[in-house]
Amino acid sequence: MASYPKDRFDEQPDDVERVGAHRGPKRRGRGWIGFAWALLATGVLVFGGLFALSQYLDDDLGIPFFATPAEPVSTPEPVETVEPLTDPATIDPERALTIDVLNGSPESALQTSVFDELTTAGWPMGSAAPASARDIEDTYVYYSNPDDEDVASGLVSTLGVGEIRFVEPDVFPAAELTIVLGSDYLPSGE
Template sequence: MAEKYPKDRFDTIPEDLHRVGAHRAPRARGRGWIGVGWAALATVVLVGLGVFGLSLVDSGNSFNGAIGSTSKSATATRTPTPTPTITPIVDPKLTVNVLNGTATAGLANSVGDALAKAGWKVGARANASETDLTQTMVYYSDPKNQAAALGAAKSLPGAKIGQTQDYAETGADLTVVVGSDYKG
């Protein structure tokens, strides 16, 4: 049974007051940041899933280099590989591409002719993307071609050898990049 209490000042509500839900507590401070946090988390997750999905679709993307790196920096990281125990060979079954890394016109053709005369099967002859290279290099991507790279370097006075995957997509077994030190 409901108990009756005497009327007091709280029982009379002014006529001009149109409040609904006056019993509710005020909103807690900082509550808006929860939505911002959830949005940031969702953005990070979606970007991560996008990068992962792209790496599955296109395996040619590489996320190992620095942002804005160019082929010039990739060229600078290659170092000649010392190989004193390997016996140089000439293998006419291997294809050799020749790239001119200098400003001298026609140098790729003359180096290609010298390699063909030495018994090599010369493929493409072209200009390199850089024209300021100083060292003539013979690059190989497969370690089994190291002796052949030494043989090609022996055919070119002053050439050094190095292993890199930069030219593997060309299909050639060896790639000669002629520098300004070539005296052929």
Template sequence: MSPAWSGRPIKDPITMARKFAKDRFDTHLHALDRVGAHRAPRRKGRGWIGFWWALGATVLLIVVGVVGIFAINNRLDFSNIPGLSSPSSTPVPTETAIPTAEATVDPALSVNVLNGSATNGVAASVSDTLTAAGWVVTATGNASTDTEPTTVIYYADASQEGAARGIAASLPGSKIVVSTGFVGSGAALTVVVGNDYVLPAG
């Protein structure tokens, strides 16, 4: 059975608590941020501290492992293990000589000779040399300049390269150039004598 009410008024608990003196459980240091008298909330950031320590240790282990692997690989020799031969050196490509036309003398091809030097009479001299070699010189004259450094044989078509080389063989030091600059001259090949040409003695 429930106890019977004695008829006396029940006092307010807050009022009752005020009548008792404070003990060690009611007083505490606020600097500790405690709740009640027995525990305090966890400080913020403690979980992240552990995480960063673990991450740092992991990175350190990875670095040590990589360095160790490189050190071991530099000391090991795999050349004697079957199937693990050292890579062969890259072959050096060899230059393939471009075939050139053989020097020929073709009397069917007409030749013009122009003096591109500052020396008079060289066009006639070259004409005589080529005629003696079997060429047909159709005309001689002066070039538009007298400062050409080198004697050049001009030909307009690749099929005439051999003939140009044949003329160059009679004029040491000369060079051949494929060009359409003298197509309108009426000759298949044109020789422009440069200042390197030396008149024969006598």
């Protein structure tokens, strides 16, 4: 191995506690400071992420200080029920009602039999046709004029199954009331 001649930089005074050219001895506790910074950064990222999730998901995630305050529960106002009009002879002719029947059940020609039964009973019928979907489970009677709720309730009573639903007039523009038969409807006699 080659040896080099000694110069003034090879001799260091004894009072300088340096190791190498620029390093001094490590101070005690220096590793804990780095660990504390890493712990702080992790906490900020975790809590920031939980807060962002709670805002995005609209859930409280079960964390008390991220929970949104509960809205006061109000009791609904009593709904005025309308007496079902079950006798079609009592319908005022000036109302000019028409009732359409759509078959949303898998049974074919069910709309025709229901149409014929209601026509025989005296209901003001319009037309009968298959619905666009044949897998509808529940029967509904749709009405677009709030004054026709009594007739819609009467149709549900006459059919023996179904619910009434208020819809905008442009949903079923051909008739004031539309019956959509679902697979829950059983024809009379079954």
